[in-house]
Amino acid sequence: MHLDEYVAQVADALRSTAALGDEQTQKVANALADAATAPIRLALLHALSAATAEITSMLFAAGVPGGPAVTAHLEGRDVRFRVVVADEQPEQAVQDEEATARISLRLPESLKSEIEQAAERDGVSVNTWLIRAARAALAHRGHGWGPPWSGPPWASARRITGWVNG
Numbered sequence: 001m002h003l004d005e006y007v008a009q010v011a012d013a014l015r016s017t018a019a020l021g022d023e024q025t026q027k028v029a030n031a032l033a034d035a036a037t038a039p040i041r042l043a044l045l046h047a048l049s050a051a052t053a054e055i056t057s058m059l060f061a062a063g064v065p066g067g068p069a070v071t072a073h074l075e076g077r078d079v080r081f082r083v084v085v086a087d088e089q090p091e092q093a094v095q096d097e098e099a100t101a102r103i104s105l106r107l108p109e110s111l112k113s114e115i116e117q118a119a120e121r122d123g124v125s126v127n128t129w130l131i132r133a134a135r136a137a138l139a140h141r142g143h144g145w146g147p148p149w150s151g152p153p154w155a156s157a158r159r160i161t162g163w164v165n166g
Helices: 004-018 023-035 037-061 091-096 109-122 126-139
Strands: 069-075 078-084
Touching: 004 023, 004 037, 023 037, 037 069, 037 078, 109 126
Parallel strands: none
Antiparallel strands: 069 078
């Protein structure tokens, strides 16, 4: 996605507004518009990253198989989007796998009900649904699950890395 046209729109709006003023005001506005291109580009990237985090959280909450995560990153002067899907285990592997371990899990009734509904919606047993959820969570284990957990940890839009050149 090319950001140049959006950055130019903001700079042009600033220049157009300054055209109402005197010559000195126009010079200052032109200088500000030129200086603001990098911060505008960064703000756009931050907004797009926040949008991808929200989309990822919605996909995760909807129980989309594979726990896809949508990311945005700078590539040169452009933003590139990527959809990352966790390696899914084939359905057959979940069904054929010998039950080798048992755990007791105490859940609030409301959560148990939500899990049952999600499993029914996906057309699988509650056990299979829980195995998938655990595998999806472990596929992203390097990201931490510290409380309070408001969504998948890989969906955070609070961290931006890279370089921005005016």
